[in-house]
Amino acid sequence: MMPEPRIMSLIGWILISLIGASALGGIALHRGEEINSLWFVTAAICVYAIGYRLYAAWIAAKVLVLDETRATPAERLNNGRDFMPTNKWVVFGHHFAAIAGPGPLVGPTLAAQFGYLPGTLWILIGGVLGGAVQDMVTLFFSTRRNGRSLGQMARDELGAIGGSAALIGTMMIMIILIAVLGLVVVNAMKHSPWATSTVFATIPIAMFVGLYMRHIRPGRVLEGSILGAALLLLAVVGGGWVDHNETLRTLFDHEGLTLAWFVIGYGFVAAIMPVWLLLAPRDYLSTFMKLGTIVLLALAIILLQPTVKMPALTQFIDGSGPIFGGKLFPFVFITIACGAISGFHALISSGTTPKLLANERDIPLIAYGSMLLESFVAIMAMIAASVLDPGVFFAINSPAGVVGKEAADAVALISSWGFPVTVEQMQNLAKEMGEATLFARTGGAPSLAVGMASIFGSAFGQGLLAMWYHFAIMFEAIFILTTLDAGTRVGRFMLQDMLGNIYKPLGQTSWLPSVCFTSAVVVAAWGYFLYIGVIDPNGGVHLLWPLFGISNQMLAAIALAVGTGIIIKSGKLKYAWVTGAPLAWLAIITTTASWEKLMSSDARVGFLAAANGMADKLANGALPPEKAAIAPQLIFNLKLDAALTLFFVIVLWVVILDMLRMVSRHLSGKPVLPLSEAPHEPSRLVEDWVRD
Amino acid sequence: MRRRLSRLWRYVRQISGDDAYERYLKHHAEAHPGEPPLACKDFYQRELERKWSGVKRCC
Numbered sequence: 001m002m003p004e005p006r007i008m009s010l011i012g013w014i015l016i017s018l019i020g021a022s023a024l025g026g027i028a029l030h031r032g033e034e035i036n037s038l039w040f041v042t043a044a045i046c047v048y049a050i051g052y053r054l055y056a057a058w059i060a061a062k063v064l065v066l067d068e069t070r071a072t073p074a075e076r077l078n079n080g081r082d083f084m085p086t087n088k089w090v091v092f093g094h095h096f097a098a099i100a101g102p103g104p105l106v107g108p109t110l111a112a113q114f115g116y117l118p119g120t121l122w123i124l125i126g127g128v129l130g131g132a133v134q135d136m137v138t139l140f141f142s143t144r145r146n147g148r149s150l151g152q153m154a155r156d157e158l159g160a161i162g163g164s165a166a167l168i169g170t171m172m173i174m175i176i177l178i179a180v181l182g183l184v185v186v187n188a189m190k191h192s193p194w195a196t197s198t199v200f201a202t203i204p205i206a207m208f209v210g211l212y213m214r215h216i217r218p219g220r221v222l223e224g225s226i227l228g229a230a231l232l233l234l235a236v237v238g239g240g241w242v243d244h245n246e247t248l249r250t251l252f253d254h255e256g257l258t259l260a261w262f263v264i265g266y267g268f269v270a271a272i273m274p275v276w277l278l279l280a281p282r283d284y285l286s287t288f289m290k291l292g293t294i295v296l297l298a299l300a301i302i303l304l305q306p307t308v309k310m311p312a313l314t315q316f317i318d319g320s321g322p323i324f325g326g327k328l329f330p331f332v333f334i335t336i337a338c339g340a341i342s343g344f345h346a347l348i349s350s351g352t353t354p355k356l357l358a359n360e361r362d363i364p365l366i367a368y369g370s371m372l373l374e375s376f377v378a379i380m381a382m383i384a385a386s387v388l389d390p391g392v393f394f395a396i397n398s399p400a401g402v403v404g405k406e407a408a409d410a411v412a413l414i415s416s417w418g419f420p421v422t423v424e425q426m427q428n429l430a431k432e433m434g435e436a437t438l439f440a441r442t443g444g445a446p447s448l449a450v451g452m453a454s455i456f457g458s459a460f461g462q463g464l465l466a467m468w469y470h471f472a473i474m475f476e477a478i479f480i481l482t483t484l485d486a487g488t489r490v491g492r493f494m495l496q497d498m499l500g501n502i503y504k505p506l507g508q509t510s511w512l513p514s515v516c517f518t519s520a521v522v523v524a525a526w527g528y529f530l531y532i533g534v535i536d537p538n539g540g541v542h543l544l545w546p547l548f549g550i551s552n553q554m555l556a557a558i559a560l561a562v563g564t565g566i567i568i569k570s571g572k573l574k575y576a577w578v579t580g581a582p583l584a585w586l587a588i589i590t591t592t593a594s595w596e597k598l599m600s601s602d603a604r605v606g607f608l609a610a611a612n613g614m615a616d617k618l619a620n621g622a623l624p625p626e627k628a629a630i631a632p633q634l635i636f637n638l639k640l641d642a643a644l645t646l647f648f649v650i651v652l653w654v655v656i657l658d659m660l661r662m663v664s665r666h667l668s669g670k671p672v673l674p675l676s677e678a679p680h681e682p683s684r685l686v687e688d689w690v691r692d
Numbered sequence: 693m694r695r696r697l698s699r700l701w702r703y704v705r706q707i708s709g710d711d712a713y714e715r716y717l718k719h720h721a722e723a724h725p726g727e728p729p730l731a732c733k734d735f736y737q738r739e740l741e742r743k744w745s746g747v748k749r750c751c
Contacts, residue, residue: 080719082742086706093707103751149746177751218733222710275744276737283749284708338751347747479749486749493745509745552751 013053020046024124028117030312037383038305040116044124044379048372051128056136056368060361063567063575064140068361071683073146073354083147085358085685088365094356096370097287098348099135100294102181102480103338103552104378109444109451110545111335112385112393113321115313118332119382126333126340127375130582134556135345136367137563137579142350143360144677149351154562154655156676157569162658166558169651170347171494172644173551175522177344178487179529180544181480182267186259186534187443187541188473193252194434196259198239198470199477200252203266205231206282213284214276225284229292232285232478236471243434260534263484264527271488271519272512279485286479293475297380297452300459310386310393315417322398322414323442324542325604326596330589334549339378341586343555345371358685384451391421392429392438396447400440401538407439434466442539449473491522532637535630542604543641546597550590550645554652557586561659568663569675587656594649598642607645611638712739 023043027035060066077083086094111119142148148156151170155163189196209228217223242248254262270278319327324335338344349367357363385393394414395403403410407423414421430438433450441447449472456468493509495518500507506514533540560583568576600606603613617623618631666672705711713732720729730738 080716080723081739084719087703089703090707098748099750101749101751181751214733214736219713219736220710221708221712222705225708275740279744280740342751344747344750348750351746352748483749483751486744486747489744490747548751 013050016046016049020050027120028312034307034309036305037301037308037387040120040308040379040383041302043120044376047124047128048376051132052364052368052372055128056132056364059133059136059578060364063572063578064137064363066140066360066363067680068359069683070360071681071685072143072357072360073678074357075683075685076678076681077146077355082352083355086356088358088362091353091356091358091362092366092370095348095353095366096373097291098352099342099345099370100290100374100377101338101344101483102184102476103342103344104374105381105448105476106184106444106545107336107339107549108378108382109385109448110323110397110541111332112310112382113314113316113323113397114328114332115317116308116310116382116386117312118317118328119336120379122333122336123339123375123378123382126336127371127378130585131341131345131375131556132368132371133578133582134341134343134559134563135349135371136363137567138346138559139349139354139357139367140360140363141563141566143354143357143363146678147351147354148676150346150559150562153350153566153676154558157562157565157673158655158658158662159673162558162561162655165651165654165658166562167494169551169555169558169648169655171491172647172651173343173548173555174487174491174494175525176529176544176548176551176644178267178484178491178526179533180541180548181483182260182263182526182530183533183540183544184443184445185477185480186256186263186530187441187539188445188449188477189254189259190256190441191253191437192435192473193249194239194243194466194470195473195477196252196254197242197248198235198474199481201235201238202232202282202285202474202478202481203278205235206278206285209285210277210281213281221284224281225288228281228285229288232289232474233471236467236474239470239474240434240466256534257531260527260530264523264530266481267484267488267527268519268523270485271492271523272515275489279482279489282478283482283486286482289475290479293472294377294380297384297455298376300455301380301383304455304459306383306387306455306458308383308386309388310390314390319602319605322394322402324546325602326546326593330592330596331546333589334546334553334593336378337549337552339375339381341553341556341582342374343552343557343559346555346559359683381448384448384455387454388447388451389419389421389425391415391419392426392450393447394419395421395426396438396441396450397444398440399442399538399542403440407437410439432465433469435469440539442541444541445473445476448476488519488522488526491525492518495522532640536634536637537627543607543638546593547641547644550593550597551648553586553590554648557583557590557652558655560586561655565659565662566675569666569672573667583656587652590652591649594645597645607638607642611635611642614638709739712736 023039026039074083074085108119151167154166205228209224213224317328391414403413411421411423426438449469452472453465453468457465496507496509505511508514533544560579563579564576564583596605597607601609603610614631614635623631662672713735716735717729
């Protein structure tokens with residue numbers, strides 16, 4: 001009787017492969033006017049199913065050799081707190097909630113300037129062969145090392161050089177990440193009283209929920225969250241009232257720079273406040289909102305099957321795109337970043353998640369599976385960007401410095417690219433969304449919100465477009481602010497840890513002067529980059545997002561280098577390509593992108609070219625007075641960005657060369673640092689409750 | 693159906709951390725019998741401090 005189910009399953013997999021291949025082929029070869037988004041969903045699900053069932057299972061069995069009889073750190077070191085064997089679906093939920101951030105929503109939105117095809121292909125291929133593999137391998141190696149962090153593993157397995165490079169790299173990526181996310185929020189709130197008042201309202205709401213969970217009904221997380229979520233929805237409605245009230249709306253109508261100062265001040269106050277009052281309750285709310293909105297968006301896309309209007313490829317693959325400069329290769333990979341491969345995930349896969357794992361055999365589901373879901377979020381963001389009329393998409397996302405300040409100039413230029421749009425169309429759209437204007441709203445959040453609002457609007461009622469738009473803005477803002485707080489805190493802890501080596505009391509995480517000082521340093525660091533972005537005449541995202549992408553891919557390369565080193569040291573050289581191939585690809589794209597960012601003579605790509613160009617104009621007196629006033633600062637900032645890019649690429653190569661040095665010593669029989677794997681202990685956990 | 697719903701409810705409580713204190717009491721009674729456990733409020737605060745001392749949220 002055995003062969004029958006096997007044959008059925010074989011036929012099933014052949015069918016999935018055929019459907020997936022034809023959906024992918026359909027997307028890739030389609031050259032008509034429009035294409036149904038169901039093709040994207042179908043292709044994604046088939047690719048994920050094959051990746052998970054075949055590739056992840058093969059890696060688990062052959063490369064990592066998962067051992068389900070081996071006790072995990074959660075079992076051996078169970079303390080009822082951070083180390084605790086936990087149901088695999090609960091761990092999956094925690095892990096996904098931790099890795100899913102705003103990155104996969106913003107990246108694909110920006111990358112849609114190349115057309116939908118390049119981004120979509122990279123989200124699928126990069127996710128299945130790169131990002132999910134990185135997350136899974138890191139989770140496995142950290143589990144075998146009592147849940148040690150990526151930095152510690154780099155030090156234990158590669159050596160002090162690789163370890164410190166990983167640590168400094170992590171610190172720097174955090175700074176850039178927070179700055180660029182802060183910029184996205186600021187750009188979404190700029191001159192929008194509705195968005196600003198709603199986002200501001202989330203702060204007292206979170207504090208109320210914090211008080212509720214701590215003092216009114218201690219530990220009642222679900223009650224508090226549901227109450228808070230209801231208040232957040234009210235805040236969206238309330239923002240509409242504020243917007244319609246002449247006196248109130250001026251209170252919340254601000255320039256980007258003012259809002260940036262608010263965000264910076266907020267970041268500092270949030271970092272020194274007790275966690276229970278602001279950070280933790282807002283995180284509960286943002287997790288609720290995040291999961292709810294993702295499910296809602298998936299349902300709306302599947303039920304509604306909106307039509308994708310963006311072409312498969314645009315002429316901007318030559319590097320002349322208005323949203324950010326740079327050719328398809330390597331900038332589509334740098335821009336998509338977290339939706340396909342995210343180095344940040346390695347920090348979650350090492351450290352937090354392995355301490356909850358009840359059994360090693362849950363690793364593919366938790367790490368590989370969560371990353372596939374994250375990749376699917378990126379696909380949905382790509383769909384949301386591509387359902388807009390391309391003309392509208394470019395009008396929202398192109399900075400005024402590229403297409404012109406006047407609406408008539410902007411629509412004329414965008415229409416001349418072959419993406420027709422009219423001033424009237426943009427005005428009507430802005431009116432429907434409850435905004436004053438939608439021209440040059442860079443950063444990705446407004447265009448994603450318009451896309452989501454039009455999908456939600458046609459699925460759940462067209463009359464509420466403005467509500468849906470501001471709901472989407474609130475949803476993005478709330479978890480961007482959570483990442484901002486949490487990131488500042490982590491940066492502070494890392495800094496305190498480093499400074500503690502110089503002056504002991506600074507290392508005490510509860511000593512108030514040290515808390516204030518280190519928080520101020522971290523906030524000042526990201527605050528400066530946020531400031532750079534805000535004063536940039538072109539909206540700043542084109543400066544900071546590539547920098548973020550490069551740093552994120554650099555961290556991913558570090559995680560893959562550590563993984564490759566361990567695989568080879570374990571005597572599995574023939575499988576080293578599993579992490580080695582994505583590592584090589586990341587090294588190529590990060591190095592090429594950094595090279596272009598430094599050396600390109602095109603001022604829209606190269607930081608130095610832009611700095612020199614501006615310096616020449618300033619010397620010749622070719623700049624208008626208001627631009628000439630800030631030009632020296634802009635020139636300094638561009639050079640700073642260039643220095644940072646150089647720093648990232650150096651860190652990347654230090655780690656890769658350190659890994660190669662270790663590997664070549666190992667292969668030629670010389671002594672290397674021993675594997676730091678914890679010894680095998682048999683698992684005693686037989687109860688099914690933990691796992692099922 | 694009811695069993696499924698109650699399982700789903702248990703899952704939702706566990707994943708959100710709503711039942712963390714109950715689980716702590718159970719673990720405490722098994723691992724440290726005789727010692728008095730923390731009060732709910734103190735446990736909640738200590739857990740939050742621990743949870744937010746590392747990387748917990750991503751880009």
